[in-house]
Structures are given as structure tokens and as C-alpha cells.
Amino acid sequence: MQPNRRRAIADPELERKIEEFSRSASTAPEPADSGPQPSSHLEAKLAVQRSAATVGFNFKMTPEDHQRLKALCAKEERSIQYMLNKIVWPAVERLERESQG
Numbered sequence: 001m002q003p004n005r006r007r008a009i010a011d012p013e014l015e016r017k018i019e020e021f022s023r024s025a026s027t028a029p030e031p032a033d034s035g036p037q038p039s040s041h042l043e044a045k046l047a048v049q050r051s052a053a054t055v056g057f058n059f060k061m062t063p064e065d066h067q068r069l070k071a072l073c074a075k076e077e078r079s080i081q082y083m084l085n086k087i088v089w090p091a092v093e094r095l096e097r098e099s100q101g
Contacts, residue, residue, distance in 0.1 A: 059084070 009015065061069070073083050 010018070069080060069083065073080055076083070
């Protein structure tokens with residue numbers, strides 16, 4: 001086997017251990033059986049969807065806007081999640097009312 005030239009050569013005993021390790025199993029072990037498996041891909045997807053308590057969402061903003069939001073949160077001693085909830089949900093409810101009327 002060709003030695004790895006990106007690292008310094010170690011002592012012969014360590015080199016032997018490295019060589020032995022590199023010849024061992026190259027695949028991950030099989031996961032332990034965690035109970036009954038879903039019979040189809042759709043059932044598996046539905047099971048994952050049912051188990052999710054919350055849904056994440058990425059909200060992109062400029063670094064300046066992020067700093068403004070963090071400053072507001074610090075001033076109010078609240079989390080970003082709390083502040084976004086206070087901003088977003090009233091706006092969503094207003095837009096829903098406007099779209100119905």
C-alpha cells in the first residue's frame with residue numbers, strides 16, 4: 001500500500017496499527033432493530049410527519065437586519081423566536097382577514 005504523503009511517518013508500531021485499521025471493515029454497522037418497520041415508503045414518510053412536533057423555516061435577512069432584531073430582543077429580554085411570533089402571526093391574521101373580505 002502506498003503511504004499517505006500528507007502526514008509525517010510515525011513509528012513502525014503505530015504505522016502497523018494504522019495499516020491494520022485501514023484493512024478492517026469499511027462499512028458502517030447495521031442499525032439495531034427498532035421495532036416494526038413501515039411496509040411502504042409512504043407509510044414511513046407519514047410516520048415521520050406525524051412525529052414532528054414543530055416545523056422549521058429559514059428566514060433570510062441581511063446582517064444589518066439580523067443585528068437590529070438581536071438588539072430588539074436584547075432590549076426586550078426576549079428570544080428571537082418570541083419576537084418573530086409577535087411580528088409574524090398578527091400580520092398573517094391581518095392578511096387572512098383582508099383576503100376574505
